[in-house]
Amino acid sequence: ALRDSFVPKAEKQKQRSWNYLQPQASYKVAILGASGGIGQPLALLVKMSPLVSALHLYDIANVKGVAADLSHCNTPSQVLDFTGASELGNALKGVDVVVIPAGVPRKPGMTRDDLFNINAGIVKSLIEAVADNCPDAFIHIISNPVNSTVPIAAEVLKQKGVYDPKKLFGVTTLDVVRANTFVAQKKNLKLIDVDVPVVGGHAGITILPLLSKTKPSLSFTDEEVQELTVRIQNAGTEVVEAKAGAGSATLSMAYAAARFVESSLRALDGDGDVYECTYIQSELTELPFFASRVKLGRKGVEAVISSDLQGLTEYEEKALEALKPELKASIEKGVGFSRKQT
Ligand code: NAI
Numbered sequence: 001a002l003r004d005s006f007v008p009k010a011e012k013q014k015q016r017s018w019n020y021l022q023p024q025a026s027y028k029v030a031i032l033g034a035s036g037g038i039g040q041p042l043a044l045l046v047k048m049s050p051l052v053s054a055l056h057l058y059d060i061a062n063v064k065g066v067a068a069d070l071s072h073c074n075t076p077s078q079v080l081d082f083t084g085a086s087e088l089g090n091a092l093k094g095v096d097v098v099v100i101p102a103g104v105p106r107k108p109g110m111t112r113d114d115l116f117n118i119n120a121g122i123v124k125s126l127i128e129a130v131a132d133n134c135p136d137a138f139i140h141i142i143s144n145p146v147n148s149t150v151p152i153a154a155e156v157l158k159q160k161g162v163y164d165p166k167k168l169f170g171v172t173t174l175d176v177v178r179a180n181t182f183v184a185q186k187k188n189l190k191l192i193d194v195d196v197p198v199v200g201g202h203a204g205i206t207i208l209p210l211l212s213k214t215k216p217s218l219s220f221t222d223e224e225v226q227e228l229t230v231r232i233q234n235a236g237t238e239v240v241e242a243k244a245g246a247g248s249a250t251l252s253m254a255y256a257a258a259r260f261v262e263s264s265l266r267a268l269d270g271d272g273d274v275y276e277c278t279y280i281q282s283e284l285t286e287l288p289f290f291a292s293r294v295k296l297g298r299k300g301v302e303a304v305i306s307s308d309l310q311g312l313t314e315y316e317e318k319a320l321e322a323l324k325p326e327l328k329a330s331i332e333k334g335v336g337f338s339r340k341q342t
Helices: 010-014 039-047 065-070 085-092 111-135 145-160 173-187 223-242 249-269 314-339
Strands: 027-032 054-058 078-083 097-100 138-141 166-170 198-200 207-209 275-281 289-297 302-303
Touching: 027 039, 027 085, 027 249, 039 054, 039 065, 039 249, 054 065, 054 085, 065 289, 078 085, 085 111, 097 111, 097 249, 111 138, 111 314, 138 145, 138 249, 145 166, 145 275, 145 289, 145 314, 173 198, 173 207, 173 223, 173 249, 173 275, 198 314, 207 223, 207 314, 223 314, 249 275, 249 289, 275 302, 275 314, 289 314
Parallel strands: 027 054, 027 097, 054 078, 097 138, 138 166
Antiparallel strands: 166 275, 198 207, 198 289, 275 289, 289 302
């Protein structure tokens, strides 16, 4: 779908006939943290979507220039800029999908949890504004540690009385994108054909690729499973170290986030065949939040694909049990933070 979107639908239709006067599907998307390393390329990719009519860019600084620049691309959406807390409410009014990549990224030697003290507060204040201005929107949380920031967001939304667990998503698409890439490389496959579900959470060993559930069905040696699993779990750190202090993944993250936005918009638009992995409130395991494959629909999560967790290999079973204490602690840390603040 993203590839199609490089040629704006409106342009294609203009070339064909006068049909372009018919209304197009049109959704409003807001990006909070839009002038950052992820925010800018993400804004560009979302600007190319034929499903978007308005793109609201919000940040605490530098967003005017980003918006002026992007607004010159002749794709359908109108780009509007919003700077600072006083404009946040207007950035969110009438929005269908809110994407949140606001916050600080890792530097070498840091874990995602080291970002908690700064990013927890940022996510909390942004979600309060989301609750007040667009409580029905799909909310995509990118800011790390996702394992904790999503539970924080849930608590804030509950306190505001507008929590819909089917519409709050931790973005784990990059883990799937990485798994697909690394598996295709290892097995010499065409990338487009490979799909690996990744479950659990979004940090270290909580990232669990289910290689046994790869489509097309592939067989892996024990060594391959070990090597691929560890590489997928540490892929973020691979980028942090290569950038050597200049931040973490931004371009691949923007690509992954744009895919998740596009999937959400297709689901909102009535496409009945949209599946993504995402970190959500979940009953799949005993943990209150868990990433898994879900079917997306007009109202958010329409179904959780529980079959992915059935018939796991012994390696996957063990890894699943091993990740639970860490994921549980991260969830509790997020919930504890929100409750302490009130
Ligand atoms: P960055 O530092 O380049 O950009 C962050 C942006 O957020 C800046 O423009 C900053 O002005 C803005 N910001 C800070 N406080 C804000 C507030 N209160 N309201 C609105 N905007 C605010 O960082 P980058 O590289 O874009 O990363 C952003 C976040 O995404 C980090 O927390 C990082 O850990 C996370 N991340 C998540 C991934 C995932 O797979 N979920 C992958 C990669 C990064």
